[in-house]
Amino acid sequence: MEEMMNKILNIFLTFILTAFFATSTFAATKVVWWMESSADTDPTVQEMMCDAFNAEQDEVELECVFKEDINDTIRPALLSGSGPDMFDTPGASYIKIYQDAGLVKSMQEYADQYGWQDKLLGWAYNSGVFDGELYSIPKNYETMIYFYNKTLFEENGWSTPNNLEEVESLAAKIKAKGMNVYAYGSAGWQPTHEHLVGNYFNTYAGPDNVYKALIGEKKWTDPEFVEAIELLRKHMVDEGYWSGDLETYYSLDWDDFNNEFATRGSAMLMIGTWGFNVTATNFGETSDDWDWNPLPILNSQAGNAPNYQLATGGTMSINAASKNADGAAKVIDWILSDKERALKVTGSLGYGAWLLPLKYTDADFDPNIDPRQKRFLTEFAEASDSGNYGYTTWTFYPNDPGVHIWKDMEVVWAGDITPLEFMEESQRLWDQARADDALVPVGKR
Amino acid sequence: MPKFLTSINAISWYFLFPVIFIHFFVVMFPSVLSLLLCLTDWNGFGRINYVGLENFQELFRDRVFKKAVKHNIIWTVMFLTIPVIVALIIAYLLTGIKRGQLFYRLVYFFPYILASIVNCLIWRYIFHPRHGLGGWFENQGIDFLAKSPFAMKETALYAVAWVDMWHFWGFLVIIYLTGMYQVDDSLYEAADIEGATKFQKFRYITLPMIRPIFVLSLIIIIIWSVPTFDYVYILTMGGPAYSSEVVANHLYSQAFQRMNVGYASTIGVMMFFYVGIIVGFFAILRRMGWEV
Numbered sequence: 001m002e003e004m005m006n007k008i009l010n011i012f013l014t015f016i017l018t019a020f021f022a023t024s025t026f027a028a029t030k031v032v033w034w035m036e037s038s039a040d041t042d043p044t045v046q047e048m049m050c051d052a053f054n055a056e057q058d059e060v061e062l063e064c065v066f067k068e069d070i071n072d073t074i075r076p077a078l079l080s081g082s083g084p085d086m087f088d089t090p091g092a093s094y095i096k097i098y099q100d101a102g103l104v105k106s107m108q109e110y111a112d113q114y115g116w117q118d119k120l121l122g123w124a125y126n127s128g129v130f131d132g133e134l135y136s137i138p139k140n141y142e143t144m145i146y147f148y149n150k151t152l153f154e155e156n157g158w159s160t161p162n163n164l165e166e167v168e169s170l171a172a173k174i175k176a177k178g179m180n181v182y183a184y185g186s187a188g189w190q191p192t193h194e195h196l197v198g199n200y201f202n203t204y205a206g207p208d209n210v211y212k213a214l215i216g217e218k219k220w221t222d223p224e225f226v227e228a229i230e231l232l233r234k235h236m237v238d239e240g241y242w243s244g245d246l247e248t249y250y251s252l253d254w255d256d257f258n259n260e261f262a263t264r265g266s267a268m269l270m271i272g273t274w275g276f277n278v279t280a281t282n283f284g285e286t287s288d289d290w291d292w293n294p295l296p297i298l299n300s301q302a303g304n305a306p307n308y309q310l311a312t313g314g315t316m317s318i319n320a321a322s323k324n325a326d327g328a329a330k331v332i333d334w335i336l337s338d339k340e341r342a343l344k345v346t347g348s349l350g351y352g353a354w355l356l357p358l359k360y361t362d363a364d365f366d367p368n369i370d371p372r373q374k375r376f377l378t379e380f381a382e383a384s385d386s387g388n389y390g391y392t393t394w395t396f397y398p399n400d401p402g403v404h405i406w407k408d409m410e411v412v413w414a415g416d417i418t419p420l421e422f423m424e425e426s427q428r429l430w431d432q433a434r435a436d437d438a439l440v441p442v443g444k445r
Numbered sequence: 446m447p448k449f450l451t452s453i454n455a456i457s458w459y460f461l462f463p464v465i466f467i468h469f470f471v472v473m474f475p476s477v478l479s480l481l482l483c484l485t486d487w488n489g490f491g492r493i494n495y496v497g498l499e500n501f502q503e504l505f506r507d508r509v510f511k512k513a514v515k516h517n518i519i520w521t522v523m524f525l526t527i528p529v530i531v532a533l534i535i536a537y538l539l540t541g542i543k544r545g546q547l548f549y550r551l552v553y554f555f556p557y558i559l560a561s562i563v564n565c566l567i568w569r570y571i572f573h574p575r576h577g578l579g580g581w582f583e584n585q586g587i588d589f590l591a592k593s594p595f596a597m598k599e600t601a602l603y604a605v606a607w608v609d610m611w612h613f614w615g616f617l618v619i620i621y622l623t624g625m626y627q628v629d630d631s632l633y634e635a636a637d638i639e640g641a642t643k644f645q646k647f648r649y650i651t652l653p654m655i656r657p658i659f660v661l662s663l664i665i666i667i668i669w670s671v672p673t674f675d676y677v678y679i680l681t682m683g684g685p686a687y688s689s690e691v692v693a694n695h696l697y698s699q700a701f702q703r704m705n706v707g708y709a710s711t712i713g714v715m716m717f718f719y720v721g722i723i724v725g726f727f728a729i730l731r732r733m734g735w736e737v
Contacts, residue, residue: 072701075489097704101490187569187596190682250596250685251574260575399704407684407698414598414686438488 028061029327033086034074036314037066041353048345049354053334060327078103078319085322086331088139089315092127092440093399095136098317100437105318108133110329119336123310123384124357126443127395128317137332138312140346141357143380144199144295144392145308146182146270147261147279151288158267164231164298171241174267181241183266185252194393194406195272196232196242202309202390203295204228206302210391211445216434220427221420224301229412229419231298237413242270246413258282270295272311276373277350291372294379308383311392312357339364351377387445396442398433401426476717482710489706500711510712512687513695516602520691521670523603525663528610532617537647539618540625550622553615561612565679568608569595598688601681605689609676617662624655660727667723671716692716 035045050064067073070088077083078098089095098104111117111134117125120137128136148160156177161167171181186192201210205224212218213225235241242249243257243266252260261269262282269275276292283290294306318328335342339358343365346355351373360381365374383389393405404426412422433439449455483500487493504510535553539546556564571577572593579590594604632650641649652659674693677683683690683698692712700709 079490097488097490100492103490190684245592246685247592247596248574251572251593256573256575399702403698403702407687410684410686414688416686 028058029324030061030063031086031324031327031331032063032065032084033316033328033331034065034067034070034077034084034088036070036088036090037068038353041349042066044345044348045354048341048348049335052341053331056334060324060330062331078321081321083319083321085324085328086316086318089136089317091312091395092136092315093397093402095128095315095317096130096398096438096440099130099135103320104135105320105322105325106133106135107137107318107329107332110332114329114333114336116333116336119358121357121359121381121384123389123443124312126441127310127312128315129441136315136317137336138314138357139316140313140353140355142273142311142313142355143308144195144202144270144272144311145292145376146268146295147275147290147292148268149261149264149288150291152264152267160293161296163296167296167298171239179264180244180260180266181239181268182243183252183257183261183269184242184271185249185254185257187251187256188253191394191406193409194402196236196270197229197405197409198309198391198393199270199295200228200232200298201225201393202307203302204231204298206299207307207309207388207390208303208445209301211442213430214391214396214442216430220430221423224299226419226423227299229409229422233412233419237415254278262286262288264288272313273355273376274313274352276376277352280350280370292376294383303388305388306383307388307390308380309390309392310384311395313353343369391442396440398430398438398440400438401429401433404429479710479713479717482707483714485707485710486705487707487710488704489700490704493707496707500708503708504711504715509687509690509695510692513683513690513692516689516691517670517673519602520606520673521667523606524610524613524666524670528614528617529662529666532614532621533652535614536618536621536625537651539622550619553618555615556612557615559612561675562679564608564612565676568604568611569593569680572604595680596685598685601685601689605676605680608680609673620658620662621655624658625651628654664723664727668720671720 033050046064046066050062053060053062065084071090071094074083074087074089078087089098095104107116116134116137121141124138124141125134127138128134152158153160156173158170158173159166161170174181184192184196205222205228209218209222209224213220213222236249237246240246243252243260257266257269258275258278259282260266261279263286269279279290294308297303297306316332318325318332322328336356336358339360342354342356342358343360346353347366347369360377362378365377393402397405408417408422408425411417412419482493484495484497485493486496486499539549542549572579572590572595574580574591574593574596577590577593579592582589583591594600628651632654633646636646636650672693673691674697677689677691677694678697681689683694693716696709696712696716699705699712
């Protein structure tokens, strides 16, 4: 009986030990990723990224957790030394703060191991390099363009504008028809103003001057920047280019201004490339056709060729406290390794999200892609490769000057301060950020 | 077991302990920490550098903070007058209604139980220049409310306060009504015999009799006006051009947008002192024998 009991015990222990070692040896490493939530895109991302990754391999199990206001959520999690293995941030300026605090892991060894620098567009890779090491990778890139109602333009014999004179002449014709020049509004997202400030800096003062100011070789109080702000003030307040007047611009939200554009309330829509999807959808419900163009150059010192402002819309990083950093790196490498899959994912999202800054070629595109969309992707790649690019405030500004640029723009529009006073305050905040070593990386131009 | 451990006094402390424990870690400790942070330049993540009173000096130079303080004062004055007067009148009128009073109470109280985001969306829609009243008037050929009052710097603060007051005065109606029901009917009967008018009864009987509740409501309003935030944040984010910026909104912007947590703590400390002064003021009045 005793022998029998011993046998049973042996079998039981062998089973337990085998099970234990088997699980610890062969179980997939679990990687948790907190992503910025968006009701429109979450199901697609879950299916085409997270589930697809898990289905393709069994080394790493990826769990995607979608969070509202990711920056407010991730901050206490990182500070407490816990949090997910991977996380999103709204942009590089946040990464700088995390890096200073030692909360984000350097991915340089993984970048070298997997060759990420060769896969990503140069400027996009550099935007995540701090003190010579890679800390973040953009999840999405975007730039500012303008859409226009092609049918309306053809009906009226209007040409798309290329310089300030043409912009102002066209605006007068559009207003004479009882329409607004551009549809836009800031209700629901006050930082919308910075899109316009960035546009005027890059198309009036020019990307070279913006670059010099970003790296401290020029002052933000120099005349070209002050004049750019004055021109924006004139177009917004005196001319009412955006949705008719300043107050209406403050009152319209995303749905309002997109509908206004699609229903001929406005002739053009100056917006980021995230507007492709909604423009295509809204115009699909009308008999009008649409197209897009790069922003017109408003001053000769901004160059002759159109420039595309560089912008990253969200980044991905690895938590310094993660015990599964290798697994997280494998997830990132899987995402960056297949351009066709990457284009398929972003195509499903209307190219408004998850447009990874990879080195796409013509061969990577689905033959059914909208030619207008394809034109953007190829032209942007060519322009940014040949140095015709500008800088968005939300990617290249540190926090404090970044908030000032949109929050205090309203004060200029209200007439409470002059453009020069506005830029003086901007310069003061830049000096402070430079002294605090809070600047975000700007690749050499 | 020693007797003092089982005394009534000790037992009451046992019951209080969990609350004190939680209060210490959730309220006291962060408050003290905030007091210390106001002397630093912490950005919420990394190194904490001691900067002495630099944040306080900056605060007194900060034009947005000064504007926000002024707006908080205007806000408090508006809340101490408009909803109080409206609620007093409605509560007094309601005491005269015998049938269907519950319905009216529900109607007045309903906005108070709605989430602030719902109230804000309702009013944003009402004042929307395209779909709201402005659009409707425009279709009738009348140029009225063509621009949203939330979008004009002259009216933004008052428009936001209006929405908050609309949601708040139902609460005041209920507490005033409760106070009025506790007034002895014989006082009104005596006044009737003397030939007192409705207004005289309200002025000389109702108001003095509900004074403790009335004063309490004023204290609540003053204290609650200091950290007012949600309606401003949802409707205008303090704009346009800081015309509706209040102190809590400025604090939020400094802490979570500009990442100046040390400076934001300084603003928080100023709010704390302000509330302390108000509470102290009422405590002194009570000591002087005022029924507050």
